[in-house]
Amino acid sequence: MRHIISLLMENEAGALSRVAGLFSARGYNIESLTVAPTEDPTMSRMTIVTSGSDEVIEQINKQLNKLVDVVTVMDLTDGDHIERELMLVKVRAVGDDREELKRMTDIFRGRVIDVSDKTYTIELTGTGHKLDRFLQAIDHDLILETVRTGASGIGRGERILKL
């Protein structure tokens, strides 16, 4: 099953490689991994999307907690949560396609953030599933480049991950 694991870790050189190394050394899947500092510059927040049996997910949580740089770990998929991913797509936009691509972007509540004679760059935010659907909805041959951040997640309401 797919899990979104969120964690706070010391914002230290090498901390990311400890997490990435743990996943490769123990053969765990990483679908995506995002990391950036928080409002507290000494700490980074990481979101990892992974999959595995209940036993594997339990081990992932425990092994992450064991890393000295990791402050706290939460499996967001254990409760209510929100998941968002940002995608930038550069498409070939000439002739009739220009109108069609703009229309599709509006339907998916995206925005065109860069325009040239022959291209659009579209910004789209949502769950990974929604971004997949957008890519399926437009003509595949028009896609020039796709950049995705991977999911970021947060618990709903009072479900808060902090020190």
Next chain:
Amino acid sequence: MELTGAEITIRCLQEEGVEYVFGYPGGAVLFIYDELFKQEQVKHVLVRHEQAAVHAADGYARSTDKVGVALVTSGPGVTNAVTGIATAYMDSIPLVVISGQVPTSYIGEDAFQEVDTVGITRPCVKHNFLVKDVRDIASTLKKAFYLAKSGRPGPVLVDIPKDVSQQKTEFSYPATVSIRSYTPQAHGDIGQIKRAAQLLLEAKRPMVYAGGGVILSDAARQLTDLVRLLGAPCTNTLMGLGGYPASDRQSLGMLGMHGTYEANLGMQNCDVLLAVGARFDDRVIGNVSHFNSVPRKIIHIDIDPASISKRVKVDVPIVGDVAHVLADLLSVLNSSKQKPDAAALKEWWKQIDEWRGANSLAYKNSNEIIKPQFVIETLHRITHGDAFVTSDVGQHQMWAAQYYKFDQPRRWVNSGGLGTMGFGLPAAMGVQLAHPGAAVACVTGEGSIQMNIQELSTCKQYKLPIKIVALNNRYLGMVRQWQEFFHGNRYSHSYMDALPDFVKLAEAYGHVGILVEKPSDVEGALKEAFARKDDLVFLDFRTDPTENVYPMVPGGKGLSEVILAEDL
């Protein structure tokens, strides 16, 4: 007053009460070595290879309850040390390894003797640090010692660039340390401990399975009290030997791939299993689904939550330091009105004694050729079971574990997890330095000993009267055994051709060598060796090349699918 990074490093070691540093100098650690030279409190032991420095620090740590310290230079110094670090990591041994690094301005330039030390060691350390600012050396070393020793122990590496060791700052050693992301739990949950006590009291066929955690936590006394109170059988893992006295009636000896018949069948057939500081690894329980095919309740005490329910689902997990949890469990049991089920225990012991009757460690002794088991039994007898025994890896290791009945913790020093050939001799150096005057035997083979033979020179320099008990069967015996059993007797490259004359080799290094070829000479040779209190003696026992280690649970098989000596 301002001190250099190098001075601070040595001052930190002094503050930590470090007695010995095992190391090898080189360019990146020259300033640190200069400061070592200027003081006498911290003694430095010059090894002949960095792997040996780490193994020696490891042997020192295993035979005491202290942190072992090694010091190596950058680049090859570090890469040579990696096997030692990984060995300590697999067995959860507290070490602080200090490595030199190229100057900060050179890092990343593929400078001379540069490697990414933090990157290379990351998967085999508990934690590591690269110190980029001289002001961080003291706090980092404080953290390193704390991390190494607390929680589940392990090796911690501190990488210090040469310029950082040269820069100056004010020195003050922190009195306390706190790491917000690291909070090991010493005491177990009392509710879980009560559940465990209840299960143990209701058990019809209880079994205690104790591992290296008992040794690391110095909990042999608590374990012994508990086993006696429960009236249950106790088996020890390879790492846990000495945690419960092997000569006691309730001891079933070692379990696992080469464990006794009664220990393995006890594990398989018990109804309540108390696992203490052990991790159900593949060499211990064999095939997981075979192990799980029999219902039993499992209580698991471990300091590391990640060790619990990793390979085997556990009914009552208790996270905490073994010594604390066992003490709490004992007091719950002592205050309970209920007593263990004496009638059920009687039945259980009847069954166990039946398994014991198989006498699975019996071997056929010979007047013609030296049997390796006989050497270990004789070693046990003439040292009164009181020696420190280190070993290398292979058949000799298993025979030492099976036939040297360890009654005390920290007497048995071997590489269990990583299985590092070449560990025995350097580890014995650390043990001997920690216990001057004590009898220290390194049980080894002619294959393993050659992996760190150069340390005979270190032993000479520091006058370490280790007794090397080499079971020389002219084969990489364990490899040969597997080839005999599973590869159609094709002994592919397991024969040790062109062996040196170990007696002359020992003499060349300034030691005493004794060749023993006849069973009738075994006892005399061992006695002579141990009588030479000041000499390192290399005993070259020419043992039966065809002897195998029994019992054996073949890889991937279940604990009851055992091969006994008589089966063949």
